[in-house]
Amino acid sequence: MSMLNSSPHGHQGHSTGQVMQQVMLACVPGLTALTWFFGWGTVINIIWLALLALGIEALILHLRGRPIAFYLRDYSALVTAVLLGLALPPTAPWWLGLIGITFAIGIAKHLYGGMGYNPFNPAMVGYVVLLISFPLQMTRWVLPVGATDALPGFGESLVMFFGAEPFAGIDAYTGATALDSFRQQRGGMLVSEFWSVTDVMGRWSGLGWEWVNTGFLLGGLYLLYKKIIGWRIPVGMLAAIAILSAVFYDGGSSASGGSPLMHLFGGATMLGAFFIATDPVTASTTPKGRLIYGAMIGIIVYVIRIWGNYADGVAFAVLLGNFSAPLIDAYTQPRTYGHRK
Amino acid sequence: MEILTPVFTLLILAVVFGALLGYAAKAFRVEGNPIVDEINALLPQTQCGQCGHPGCRPYAESIAAGGPINKCPPGGESTIAALANLLDVEPEPLDAEHGVEDVRKVAYIREDECIGCTKCIQACPVDAILGSAKHMHTVITSECTGCDLCVEPCPVDCIDMIPEKNPLQNWHWQRPDPRLQNVQLIVTDQMRKAS
């Protein structure tokens, strides 16, 4: 087959598959912290979702008449599975993951044309579908080590996974997340007061969560160092959260929205900033646009956390960001060489 | 009595908006039929009549009246795309009934065979042929639109349509062929399976 190939004839040697592998590798510190503080549930979720993701991806590729092995090797389905697995509560039963990943890969990804064509982050679509449809299961987190003496063991995690409801012991382990109790149970307390009466808060943010976020921050810095992701989206998002929470911190009064550190290291902030908002397919693509896109997500996250109806808002914020990405791109074209300044 | 409030409100609104609409219709009135001009501007102006209309403007009028946009071979795919974009309709493939898209050609008169009948001069829609009765004619290449209309009337068949540019000038890169790409993929897939 003689085919004219245009230059260049050399290549850096990176492939999409390698990019995705690096992303998964960078999840390890965060996942370790999650497992340390909240038990084996997340690991079980990820394994289960990964198997499902590969199966569903292969099935749909087969239905679409695409070469299966070639597309599976881009690892994009696995990344979706890992991200959704990290976001699901460790108590999630098997069917929750099944529904979530089916929506994520079947509908949010392949109905729009597959890898590269999806306008919305598949993992976040799956997560939001579950959050709206199954609010009870989706907000039932395990209490972190330190807040409870009894972290569910691997066996008990498996029992929860297989969804033996009503599982007598489940309530012993579960409770609201730190962000959730901060908004629900604080009443009129000062921030410091709340910190002293509750056992779900740690040194500067939610107990356990601060370390989970530190883990994802480390992973994110690794991705930045490897130049897998750019600095603009995470910086935009974290800066927006930091600034907004500083403005509304109010010295920790009873009307306070919590300290910047609590927000930066609470909930899914770091996971969102480095792993989810940076999903290039659905993010803004211009340099300036990425800063705006990140900042917009940060603002929405904070707004939802403080004045919204949910304890955390990363998933919604990212989807709203996805909506506006094309518009942001259209207004943030960089100046090309030789064009007027 | 309460019924009157909404009635009056709606009435006033109707009057206000009616007045606005009436004013707009007068103030922003567009003279003539600019859409025909716009369509005509997109056509290649070869005046070749391959579309079945006696020139580009009549074809533009037929398109403006809702006719098909895929009857112009000299314009080809790009003209169809431009028309589809202008009229906000789906682009269609070129209707092969009217001919196929080809490289741009110009007429060439084999001058030693020309008998000087002036028939081609009369046929040329853009006055691109030079000559007078009983004298050899020649085509001014830069003016020729390649419409083909002079070929038919020539009684001694001495007019050829030749490509305007040589193959090297016409060559340019083509997009990578997606079909080839797919074949390649499936082959690599099967090779991996086999190994």
Added chain:
Amino acid sequence: MSIQASHSFYPLPGGIHPSENKAQSLQGPIRQAELPARLIIPLTQPGFAQAHVQVQPGDKVYKGQLLASGNPVTGLNAHASTSGTVVEITEHAVPNMSGLPELCAVIASDGQDEWQKLPPLDPAETDVDTLITRIHDCGISGLGGAGFPSHTKLRGALSKVHTLVINAAECEPFITADHALMREHADEIIKGIWLLLQITGAGKCLIGIEDNKPDARDAMLKAIEDAFDDRLSLVEVPTKYPSGAEKQLIWLLTGTEVPSGKITIQSGIMCQNVGTARAIARAVLHGEALVSRITTFTGAALEHPCNMEVLIGTPVAELLAQCDLDESRLSRVISGGPLMGFHLPHADLPIVKITNCIIATTESELPTPAPQQACIRCGFCTDVCPVNLLPQQLFWFSRSKELEKAEQHNIMDCIECGACAYVCPSHIPLVQYYRATKAELREAKEKELKAEYSKKRFDFHQQRMEEQKRQDEQRRAERAALAKKRKQEAAAGGEQAGGEQAGGEQKEAKDAIKAALERVNAKKAARAAKASQQEQNDTEPGS
């Protein structure tokens, strides 16, 4: 006082750092290639216009003898690169992107390599016009890559240029032809630069060189020092691809952005490659036509990579053999660098004026491109684009043939450097998409202009036809009126009067013919006078 390289430069946005692979071909000095038995010399003209071939098969030619010329303004002379006999004038495959054959003269060498040089010129006593004419006569074109005729560029630059930029960056991996040239012939390059300064009238010259060739830099600095000319300065820029692209180098050295769609001369800057400068020096000072160049032969399939001075027209296969090609390892032959060069279908192709490098590569050195995957908009391409485009957006527009949108996103400013495709993790042949789209845009523009012009012509034609029709009608009406009048007169009696009037009409017609003939004769005389005057004008400069 010792001259130092300046390090002040304007940083280039984007860019990549591919592995350089330059050391392999720089181990030895420039070799002299063996004299080939048969040479294939392309007679190609810029824009593939028709060449005026000056020789016929069977003619005996000397080295440096004119084979073909072109349009006097934009044409490029082709010369025999050794002495021998013209075997045939035929279409032959040459190194070009399309793979289409071009008109070539095939010459059988007589082994004497006998020169026919033009008389050397003394620049101090030669006017600019003569210098440019000499450059034209010697068939010099840009040796950096694009191959634009140097005389055309220089004529366009006359008294419009304040700064001369000399491109010694050589930013593409593998290529070391300019590097080797500077190591060994820095003095000739400086002489060429002097000539360029004299011709353009530029007040200063900036020589841009990448910091990965210290030995070439030192050789150039020494030559500048010896030249005692404070118009010359050498600027060392960081090694980064594509700092050697014309407009990029100008930015690096002067901080000037050449406006989109304009040529550098419109910004008062002219860029010339070091090889071109040397060729100009040889042409003016020695009367040598451009019949040889320095080409890098490299790649893992060669036992002995090197730089060679080769005659234009030497078959690539022979030269590869002189570098001990290992056929069993060879995967591809590339002309130019790996980032902007093109693939050669086989090695029975001649060296041409723009062949700065031949890479005989192996599969492990430059692997076959991997299959294309979907774009994930990772933006790596945006980060490396040296002209701040959004390559991923351009890709989507190119693929869906949205020409208008691609143009709005400035696709025409793409310099096709290939940095985007080099980093693309999905292995998308982006440059090929852009090249196709740019060509289509150019064609569409051309078509649009032609249509506009044709419409004007057609409208004029219509108007003329209507006018003619109207005049015909009017004349018919007049004749009818006249006939009626005559009939009335005839009816009134006096046939004689009618006859007389007819005679008068005939006489009028005869007068008209006579007047027309006189007009024609007068015109002929005028034209003849003009022609003879022109001939005088034509012969004057040559005599």
